[in-house]
Amino acid sequence: MTTHLKGESTLAIAKLAKLAALTAITSALVGAPAWAQNYPITGTQRDTANLVAQRGVPLSDLAANAPERYTIKSGDTLWAISRLYLKSPWRWPELWGMNIDEIKNPHRIYPGQVLILERKDGFARLRLEGTDQGEPPTVKVEPRTRYEMLGDLALPTLRSSIIEAFLAEPIIVDEAGLKSAPRIVAAQDSRVLITRGDRVYARGADGSPLLDDQPKDQHFRIFRNATPLKDPGTGEILGYEAQYVGKAVMARGEGSTDAEDGKGKTSQAVVPATIDIVGAKEEMRVGDRLLPEPPRQLQTYTPRAPAEKVEGRVVSVYGSAVINAGQNQVVAINKGTADGMEPGVVLAILKDGARIVDKTDGGSTLMKLPDERNGLLMVFRTFERVSYALILEITDGVRVGDRLVNPRP
Template sequence: MLQHLSQGLRTGVAVALLTVATFAAAQGVRGDHPDTYVVVRGDTLWGIAGKFLQRPWLWPEIWQANPQIQNPHLIYPGDVISLSYLNRVGVEPGPREEAPINAIPLSDIEPFLKNRSVVDGFDHLPHVVALEDSRLRASPERRIYVANLDHASAGERYAVIRPSAEFYGTPRARGLDYRGARIHGDTNLWRDLVPRGRDDAFLGYEVVQMGVGTVVHGPTEISDMSVIELDLEGLDVRAGDRVVPVNPQPYDLQFFPHPPSGDALSRDAQVIAVADALTSGGPRDVIAISAGSADGVDNGTVFSIWRSGPYTIDRVYHPDTSRINDASNPGARRYRMPDEYASHAMVFRTFDHVSYALVMESTKPTRVGYALKHPDAQY
């Protein structure tokens, strides 16, 4: 009897889960969706989902409502997406002559995918001592001279990186000079304009790839330097830059949008930097957030980004107070204002405690210090 009860329970749970998934599919589909859609080259998972789903990050849940789909992670040009049967999404496979489509347009973010990473330290890495012709900057196709690259062999490929910032759990990234030292006089005045997080731990150093080159030869009898010739494309290299082996595939080629895990949400993460900007970014800008793979964040994780409600003086009852409005911390005679939605962002590269995300859509600028929430959060 217990066995029959167990089997019945499993069957009931399975039916319930399928019902829930089907309900999620019906609730997530736009009312004006077409009956079918043919995937074309240049599509992205986010873009397609936005055509017929109210919430693009529900893509996996919609797919789970259709067990006939063999691999929900791989959608190809020529596939026919059908939405005509009870608002359920299904796919009729097309030819498999081209590569599967990606979650986001990689061409928009490829410089950031390749050029920015987070490391625990860099003092131990080989570094550039001098440049060809004793130049101050080495342009593409010039040679650089590297110390402590003792076992380099001709033909090996290396990337030249430069430390750019220190990341912390609260938005107080410190700028670094080309040697990786803190910039003298850099006080980060703007950090006092954003709320403090609960965790002020050091998260890592951001390093930016300046160029890639090929080893010409290693140390010789007359010099301890290894010689690297830079590729045609790249940025200016200078003495003090570090050198690391080239990572042939530094990021996932295939991932899909999905809501964050409970562990990721419990991290109380914030925006800690905006690539190539001081404090603000918009759609297709890259941001750094204070949560990574160790916190349950993976590629494709979608967050909503919110301005934390400031503490504001009620001037009706306190018209003569000298206290400032819009303070980031509580105080006498201040009221906490509601949080305000700013944007959605999707993670595309993760490290232990830091991730990079692409701002997908927004109603206002995304700023350093803004909080990360579930993509369906209402307040």
């Protein structure tokens, strides 16, 4: 924890600055305290880093404009820093290996630290400025009260804020999964289109009433349709993607009451559950389905190459009105947990080579130009046979059917 106190003497502030600096360096170089972020490091990543640590990274693997000196800024990620120094940013364990003696945990480096690039005998290494002199760098302390947890400032490998919006949106269900979920049956004032702030009524399916029987408020995600996702190569249906349209919270559970039918006869009538719409991606309507809102996942994504050979395809571009996907957009791919997919796996996107006629040989020979790498994507959410991936970088638009392979080492 760094602490800044208004009105302290110059001596006290100097001592405090030194303590803050020592805390930051200790966290980065010999492991952060127990309350700091504790992201996983795989054995393969550590082995790669240790191998690089023995000699450094070949100069041929450095990015063309790798900076000699770089100050880490708030908002930086290991992916972004790797991109500065290496030709392939997903090889960030090698960046760690260049500096493994000083950075014991690559997930715990902090804004304000300075990286120094050193070249020697055909290899490159990184070090933290000041650590070779045994003294921590100077930390300037502002004259105001402030408390910060250094663990909260540690750099993630990739900013999860880009992905968070998609974590609970697309959902893969089986053919009957969505049909068995509770549904909106009516809206106040017989409204056709429903949006945030509206009150609607819902019923459970298959004879199971929608009850308010939980100790906490029940929150729901609202979905529509179930679009089949087909493998571009085989045409096989891999699953059904439900379209996310909004969020809701239960006000009252489903019940029953006595009601007259207009002829003086009394019978039991269903009283649907009362649901308040608290968020809308687009307008909802009667018939849309409700699924319990999943718990928020606080997850870091560590980009890495797959351990095994992968050959996949882009199944769909997320978003009904989108044909081509660009950087930071989401696509579904035809590989899931059954194929060994895990969050963090990076795949290369290949652009299909054009089919043209060779006009130089005097004939009409048909040629197929080689497929070329078009960019990189990273898997962040997996289902059994389908995964969702974020496009990290791209040269041209991504289309359904584009091939996916292991990135080049």
